[in-house]
Amino acid sequence: MIKLIFSRHLLSFVVFFCMQRLVAQEQILIEAESFKQKGGWVIDQQSFPVLHSSYLMAHGMGRPVADAKTTVKFPKKGTYRVWVRTKDWAPFPVGPGRFKLFVDGQPLQVTFGESGDSAWKWYNGGDIKVDRDSVELVLQDLTGFNGRVDAILFNKGSEAEPPNELAALDMLRNRLLGLAAGRKEMGNFDLVVVGGGVAGTCAALSAARLGLKVALIQDRPLLGGNNSSEVRVHLMGDLDKSYYPKLGRIVRELDNGDPGNGNPNAKEYGDARKFAIVKAEKNLSLFINTHVYQAETENNTIKAVIGRNIETNQETRFTGAYFADCTGDGTLGFLAGADFRMGRESRKETGESLAADEADDFTLGTSNLWASIPVDSTTTFPETPWALPFSDEYHIDEVQSDWQWETGFGNFNTITEAEQIRDHNLRAVYGNWSYLKNHKPEKYAKRELAWVAYIGGKRESRRLMGDHILTQMDIQEGKMYPDATVTATWTIDLHFPDKKNSLYFPDEEFFAGTKHIRVAPYTIPYRSLYSRNINNLFMAGRNISTTHVAFGSTRVMRTCGMMGEVVGMAASIAKKYQSSPRGVYEKYLSEFMRMIKD
Structure with missing residues (x-):
């Protein structure tokens, strides 16, 4: 009886192991931050405590950045469903972070980053047919306004949406990337x-x-x-x-x-x-x-x-x-x-x-500093309806920031909402700069943004x-x-x-x-x-x-x-x-x- 039970357990384990290998062979996960050529995209790890991952971001200060590229090997040819994990970081109602994914030179029909949903999740990019051992992936930024992508998943033989719940997503990453198995002492x-x-x-x-x-x-x-x-x-x-x-x-x-x-x-x-x-x-x-x-x-x-x-x-x-x-x-x-x-x-x-009258969650905020420089000719900057709104009545007439550009103050948690804080700072910077460029040309027509920090400078x-x-x-x-x-x-x-x-x-x-x-x-x-x-x-x-x-x-x-x-x-x-x-x-x-x- 004991031998029979052991045999059943062994058989179940073997079946489970084979299924895991089969699933792994038919799922290919590419972490965006691992793209071989980043182009003008940058790596952002500030929200690792929340996302358990870094991601790529197109930080072009309003100018589309150079493409990010990588090559992916496919163990099996056939039809794959493509999933892209991203978000619309400033959905008002549609945000500025639009980008395209090209597979072997062909763009997916979906334009990502403009969903109107501020949550990180998987988006269905449709089906592709793979008839080669490897294909080239290209991320093409369309705006220069901080579009972002966490990961790309190819599913063969399944249309099921990948998990968004963090524990299940961690398991998917660990399994497909072999994180623990590849750990170095x-x-x-x-x-x-x-x-x-x-x-x-x-x-x-x-x-x-x-x-x-x-x-x-x-x-x-x-x-x-x-x-x-x-x-x-x-x-x-x-x-x-x-x-x-x-x-x-x-x-x-x-x-x-x-x-x-x-x-x-x-x-x-x-x-x-x-x-x-x-x-x-x-x-x-x-x-x-x-x-x-x-x-x-x-x-x-x-x-x-x-x-x-x-x-x-x-x-x-x-x-x-x-x-x-x-x-x-x-x-x-x-x-x-x-x-x-x-x-x-x-x-x-x-x-x-x-000290405060009562204990609370108030903390000093995070700054994302910026600077503009003079240039020889007139430059333009787009209108930013998704950014914070500025007017003749209220705008900040500066060519360069100082410490005062700061978000937090208990309205945001500086650890768990670091991404939202940085994004709020960017909406302030871009919105104010758009107002200055388009409404105060006598001072700002021949200036352009030279640098905007995408890494937050935390205080507390x-x-x-x-x-x-x-x-x-x-x-x-x-x-x-x-x-x-x-x-x-x-x-x-x-x-x-x-x-x-x-x-x-x-x-x-x-x-x-x-x-x-x-x-x-x-x-x-x-x-x-x-x-x-x-x-x-x-x-x-x-x-x-x-x-x-x-x-x-x-x-x-x-x-x-x-x-x-x-x-x-x-x-x-x-x-x-x-x-x-x-x-x-x-x-x-x-x-x-x-x-x-x-």
């Missing part, structure tokens, strides 16, 4: 730094120079985060007022001066400089274009992280003794189960005079909780704790919607105001730079342990870079004594502070 490191902004880059360099074997994982092709040429925010915070004059040396190495915000000259942000400094470190291994989406934990300790390349979808696994969350969003801490906060605390809870999201939560009182009273490390100087700078902008765009604000509350130089305790409940997790950057009010001062990038330097030092002490981040404070504080001073 990248080795064991003393310190794994997740996030290659200024904070993460400084943390990795600091630790590597102290002899640790370090992995630096960045989810974009460039280092620097908000200070890269993809986002173009200048570095703020003083280094010359530090209680520890040698702290900030690595920040100075990375600092390319002050090109301002949104400078149209990409070279002003020093991308090559940052890469050269990192590449020169023999103890530091850099992994770009890798989004960490999973953490393996045991007994409140991170054992490994798993990343996926945003272009190739190659999966990689990193093991380590210590980890540093420098993602800004607190991504690694969240994946590992670290305590965190998001939004504003109440005045009753924190005792801060600047999760804050990971440490053994000390920095408060307004710590800052304004200049409290000097025994573990005082980073010296911070920026004002308490809490943004809010501009009143006039709120009047014309209620609950859809994209322009900010602030009130700078000046502070004397103060210090950030080391206990704000490690997790209170994940045993081997450091953090540096805008996701450290503060209240919302205190965060308004600690979030600027030179300050964040010094946090990274401190984390690298702390990791070296922890490794030396086989201790923990907390152990550095509890057992080895005097040695740690000598390192910071000397």
